[in-house]
Amino acid sequence: MYAALWRVLPGPWWIRVLILLVLAAAVLYGLFFFVFPWVSTILTPEDVTVG
């Protein structure tokens, strides 16, 4: 999977590394700001009130 990704990326190795870093940042942003907040509402129940 990752080997194939490496092969399809263009340019010399440092350009590929740069593209991969940008891709990783985009994936992390999506996870932290959209996926995880949604998962959190399902996985972590919390009750802070009495009554």
Add this chain to the structure above:
Amino acid sequence: MPDTPPAPPARRQSDRRRRPASALGVVGVLGEILVTLGVVVLLYVAYQLWIGDAIIGSQRQAEAQEITQQWAAEQPAPTATPGPDATGEPVTAEPVVTPEVGDAEIFATLHVPRFGEDWVFPVAEGVSKTRVLDPIGIGHYPGTAMPGAMGNVALAAHRYTHGAPFENLPSLQIGDAVVIETVDGWYTYRFRNMEYVRPDEVAVLEPVPQKVGAAPDGRYLTLTTCSPMWSTAERIAAYAVFESFTPRAAGEPASLTLAGEA
């Protein structure tokens, strides 16, 4: 039987040629996917423990700062007597009773210098998770006193997730300032004690906390959140008693800073 001896080498040879392309390739990709999923799960744990509350908490605090600045702009403090007056005594006044507001309406911000001098969260009416506690921050129990009124102002907030306003509630020390800010000014309460109660103990919300049916004899503040951390088994009730009201015209009270602590 005579056929078998030449067969194994043939199979082995074909295996050697085939495996990297198909069998090993499939297993390899599967492994990569599993490792990736494992990393995502670990990232989620980090999100839940630290990163998420840092992100959401700072968003909520920025919102509260904005509200505070808006109030300051609406009623600018006169430059003549900022802080203590000529006698050196802090300016206080008879507390203004905050008017009741509709559900999910933000009417105050809460400052707790013990949690950080810049620590400030918005306070809205109601304790609905979907309308107040999750999207806004701190909720005011409907039917309990409004700031300035006799009786008990009861607030609730998350201890983890959604910005976790009351994450450090157990770190309060006796005498710590808990300040409710409204458009009228600052209501300074002093932390008195903490109680760990069962989730059904509504007596902590009584006008005199834990005294069922007693007529209000003072101004109290009750903060509730869940306990222990990451559990919904119990609740913490932190009590504070009213100290003074500082009108907005008098400028920020000293209780907003840790240095202002007695």
